[in-house]
Structure formats: structure tokens, C-alpha cells
Amino acid sequence: MASSSTFRSSHRNERNVPQGSSSSTSRSVIGQPHPSVRSRVPASRRSVTPNSRVHSDDGEDSGRVRVTVRLRPRNAEDLLSDADFADCVELQPELKRLKLRKNNWSSESYRFDEVFTETASQRRVYEVVAKPVVESVLNGYNGTVMAYGQTGTGKTYTVGRLGKEDASERGIMVRALEDIITNTSPASDCVEVSYLQLYMESIQDLLTPEKINIPIIEDPKTGEVSLPGAAVIKIRDLDHVLQLIQIGEANRHAANTKLNTESSRSHAILMVSVRRSFNEKVEYEVSSQEKDTRNGISGGNVIPTVRKSKLLIVDLAGSERIDKSGSEGHSLEEAKFINLSLTSLGKCINALAENSPHIPTRDSKLTRLLRDSFGGSARTSLIITIGPSARHHAETTSTIMFGQRAMKIVNMVKLKEEFDYESLCRKLESQVDNLTAEIERQQRLRDNDKDEVEKKLREYQNSSAEAEKRLVTRSEFLEKENACLEGEMKDILNELNHQKDQNNLMRDEVAHLEMSLKHSKQHQLENSTYQKVLADTTQMYEKKIAELIKQLEDERARSESAEEEVEVMQKLLNDHQKSVQ
Numbered sequence: 001m002a003s004s005s006t007f008r009s010s011h012r013n014e015r016n017v018p019q020g021s022s023s024s025t026s027r028s029v030i031g032q033p034h035p036s037v038r039s040r041v042p043a044s045r046r047s048v049t050p051n052s053r054v055h056s057d058d059g060e061d062s063g064r065v066r067v068t069v070r071l072r073p074r075n076a077e078d079l080l081s082d083a084d085f086a087d088c089v090e091l092q093p094e095l096k097r098l099k100l101r102k103n104n105w106s107s108e109s110y111r112f113d114e115v116f117t118e119t120a121s122q123r124r125v126y127e128v129v130a131k132p133v134v135e136s137v138l139n140g141y142n143g144t145v146m147a148y149g150q151t152g153t154g155k156t157y158t159v160g161r162l163g164k165e166d167a168s169e170r171g172i173m174v175r176a177l178e179d180i181i182t183n184t185s186p187a188s189d190c191v192e193v194s195y196l197q198l199y200m201e202s203i204q205d206l207l208t209p210e211k212i213n214i215p216i217i218e219d220p221k222t223g224e225v226s227l228p229g230a231a232v233i234k235i236r237d238l239d240h241v242l243q244l245i246q247i248g249e250a251n252r253h254a255a256n257t258k259l260n261t262e263s264s265r266s267h268a269i270l271m272v273s274v275r276r277s278f279n280e281k282v283e284y285e286v287s288s289q290e291k292d293t294r295n296g297i298s299g300g301n302v303i304p305t306v307r308k309s310k311l312l313i314v315d316l317a318g319s320e321r322i323d324k325s326g327s328e329g330h331s332l333e334e335a336k337f338i339n340l341s342l343t344s345l346g347k348c349i350n351a352l353a354e355n356s357p358h359i360p361t362r363d364s365k366l367t368r369l370l371r372d373s374f375g376g377s378a379r380t381s382l383i384i385t386i387g388p389s390a391r392h393h394a395e396t397t398s399t400i401m402f403g404q405r406a407m408k409i410v411n412m413v414k415l416k417e418e419f420d421y422e423s424l425c426r427k428l429e430s431q432v433d434n435l436t437a438e439i440e441r442q443q444r445l446r447d448n449d450k451d452e453v454e455k456k457l458r459e460y461q462n463s464s465a466e467a468e469k470r471l472v473t474r475s476e477f478l479e480k481e482n483a484c485l486e487g488e489m490k491d492i493l494n495e496l497n498h499q500k501d502q503n504n505l506m507r508d509e510v511a512h513l514e515m516s517l518k519h520s521k522q523h524q525l526e527n528s529t530y531q532k533v534l535a536d537t538t539q540m541y542e543k544k545i546a547e548l549i550k551q552l553e554d555e556r557a558r559s560e561s562a563e564e565e566v567e568v569m570q571k572l573l574n575d576h577q578k579s580v581q
Ligand SMILES: Nc1ncnc2c1ncn2[C@@H]1O[C@H](COP(=O)(O)OP(=O)(O)OP(=O)(O)O)[C@@H](O)[C@H]1O
Pocket: 071, 072, 073, 118, 149, 150, 151, 152, 153, 154, 155, 156, 157, 158, 262, 263, 264, 265, 316, 317, 318, 319, 385
């Protein structure tokens, strides 16, 4: 419920989400988002527009209060008493319309966001009525799911049913927490619940029933409402949820029994706080100097951010008491209080629907608790429950009119995201601790190193003195050795010179011998040539001699033959002469 303080600027990093149509009447702008922050929220959800609470028939993402209607199936009483009468309502779920019979001839038609027939399942009701709000809460927005209707029309059935035996019977509270548990991580997120009832303007803790008259505290800066006196239980798992809701229901039932009534005379409020941490990269448009500082402290521009959102699931007391409580014989005081909250809720809804400049939020504790749910920054879904009986025509009409007015309210849904200074601080503290420990460790290491170095230096000095001593002895020894070697060297040089002379002599001799050898070789060469010539000549002469001998022998042979011829001739001559004589 928006009061003037609701619209004050917040110091938090809140992102406003336009939820009304552009033609909406504007109010002051709720806390501007940090201009330098670029969130991961889609752009359509980030722009800053004036808050609006005028009816708008815009899309699904609208901040308009969603209103659905659910018809309870006929019960035994209805069947008995209304046997001859037609139902006072006719549902047209496909048109999302409800026809309210005025009399036998005419009826009025009303449109809702959804119309649930008596056969609608708990699951479908949850998915249409509460799931979008739960998703929104998981994304960091506040949300409210509220059931409003006449006693016995199924508010508690719709909202608070445990469904322990049959999970399909589970109501919105259990299903919402189941969804939240499934979609959060115990490592980075925290889900806590408080369960309260508001009876006669007193808030009682349903989880620790001894706590009564719990005060409502409003943050003067943010306008946020909290109940610091209420028990806040961190949720572990679904069994834990079932256990807590059961405890709460038992305490509520006990209170009702004490009042001698079966029906809920109190408003039950389950408050679920979701705190989600993100360590994702966030881009900042900051100066380089600022960037350096940020990098210095957080190790990069990963800034822990936290989104805190609250889901209110409200099961209101029977609405017929607005008109009937007094007439039904309750004490005037009790009736006054029971009426007060629902009456003031109705007044606020009217004022918001009519765009009135004053919203009487402060008139009751219920409206103070719900200030964020109607005309505030929460995503709100209202389910109105009605019965089929014509006997309750007036109450049904009143309920439908309440729902119709609520449909005109447009909330300015806004994301509540802050830098997680707590976790940043813890992170920095642990960094400082680590650094201090590291410095101390380094210091210890340095001290150890210093001792070590000094020890090594002493050892080095000792060893170097010894080495020096050894060096002196060694150098004396070497000097002596050197002198000896020099003497030896002189002798060797002399010997060398002598050898050199000898060598020279020998070289000369060798040269001489070489020369001789050369000459001898030459001589030998010449000799061999001569001998060859001689041999050739000899051979030639021998050949010639052989020829001459042959000639001689030929000549001798010729001579001998000539002699023989001569002799023959002589003889012939002699013969001849003799003959002649
Ligand atoms: N949709 C439904 N289907 C079946 N039974 C239902 C349905 N709605 C309500 N009932 C039954 O009707 C009876 C009254 O319902 P419930 O107690 O939820 O009403 P209520 O509006 O919370 O009443 P009160 O304001 O007195 O607390 C219960 O027995 C419940 O089981």
C-alpha cells in the first residue's frame, strides 16, 4: 500500500520497472538506480519512469495487480439449501469472464486475469496465480500473493493447504517455497520465513506463539516494513517448510478454537525473505583512478551484489465480516478490530483504484504490512475465492467488486539490488587477515634468512682466512718452485742452444749430404744414360761385328769358293797347258 513515504528516494541501488501504461498518472519517482551500474536486468526493466497506479491493460510483465477468481465446488450445505436455486455466478473461463446473476433476468459480466472453475487443480492455480510472483521474487523483486474472499470459500485451501498425504493438494505456500528452494543455492542464497497472524490489530508469531503484539517497524528512509520481533527461520528443505507451516497452522487453529469458531478470524501472513548473492562481473563507468581503487580492493571489477526480496503470502480472514461481524453476535470490540483491517484494506484499494491523492495506509496494521503490495513496488497477485451459493450473493458481489477494484492498481515493481558491502567487507577483512599473515610470514622468513646469511657470512670469513693462509703457503712454495724451474729452464735453454748448434751443423751436413746425394743422383742418372748409350753402341757394334763376321765368313766362303775356282781354274789351266804342250 503506497503512502507518501513509499515514494521517497532510496539510498539503495534500486531499479524501477515501469509497470503502468505511458498514459498513467505519475507520482514521484521511486529511488533512482545507480546511474553507473549496468545490471543484467533486461533494458525494458531498467528504465526509470514515474510510478503509476492507474489501470492499464498492458502486457504480462505489467506491474498491475493480477486478480484471479476461484469458485469453490458446492459443498453439502450448498447442495442442500440451494437445490432449487441457480448458482449466483456463471463462469466463462475461456473468456476469463464471470457472470454475476443480479436476478432471474439479468446478470453483470466481469473480466479477470483468470477464472478458475471448481475443477481447477491446485497446481494450475499455483502456476497462474503465484508462480510468476515467485519467479519475480527470485529475481530480486518483492511479491505478494493474497487470497481474499468470504469465509468458507477456499482461501486457506488455496493458499495454506499442506497436502502432506497427497502432494497434488498442496497450496500456494508449500509450492512457492518448494520453487524457491529448488531455484536457490544454499551456498550463495538464504531463504528465511516468518509466519504470523494478525488478529484484532495484534501481530502474533505463529511459529513462536508466545510472541504477541509484535510491532511493525517502518524504515523512515526506504519505507520498508519489517517485524524485528518475529521469529525468522532459515529454511533447510521442503520437509522443514512443511513442518513450519504445520506448526503455524496448528497455532492458528488453536487460536480459532479459543475463539470458539471454525473459520479463520485472523489474517495469516507467511513472510519469505530471499537474499541472493551474485559475484558476477558488473561493469562500471568509473574513472580510471576509481577503477584502480576498485581493482585494488576487490581483485578485478567483480563486485559482490546482493538482491533482497520478500514474498508475502497472505490468507485473509473471511471478508463477509466487513458487513456481518456485528450482526453475528461477536463482541463489538472484536468485530471492530476484525472489520478494521479488511475495511481499511478495502478503503486503500478503493483509493488506489480511484487514483486518490491520499491512501489511508496507516489506518490498520494489515494495510501497513501490505503497503508495498498495493501501489508499492511489489508484484502482486490476488486470488479472490467465491462460493456458488445464491444465499451469499451479497458477499460474492462484494468480493468480486473488491477484485475488480484491485485490478486497477498498478504497482511500480522495482529491483532491490545492493552492493553486498557486508560480504565485500568480510572479503576485504579476510584479505587483510591473509595479507597480515603473509607479511608476518615474510618477516619471519626474512629474519630466518638474516640469521642464515650472517651465519654463512661468518663461515665464509673463516674459510676465506684459511684459504688466504693456504694461498700464502702455496705461493711461497710456488715461488721456490718457480726459481727451480727457472734454473732448470736456463739449463734447458743452454742445452737447447747447444742442440741448436748441433742441429745447424747437422743441417749443414744434411744439406751437404743432400747436395752430394743430388750430385750422385745426377751422376748416377748421367751414368745410366751413358751406359745405355754404351749398351746401344755396343749392341750396334756387336751387331755390326756380327754383320762383318758374317760378311767375313761370306767373303771367306766366297774366297774359298773363289780359291776353289782358282784351283779349278789352275788345274784347268794346268791341264790346258799340259794339253797345249
Ligand atoms: N477448490 C476446492 N476444492 C475442494 N474443496 C474445497 C475447495 N475450496 C475449499 N474447499 C473446502 O471448503 C472448505 C472451506 O475452505 P477453506 O477453509 O479453505 O475456506 P476459507 O475461505 O479459508 O475459510 P475461512 O475464511 O473461514 O478460513 C474446506 O473444507 C475446504 O477443504
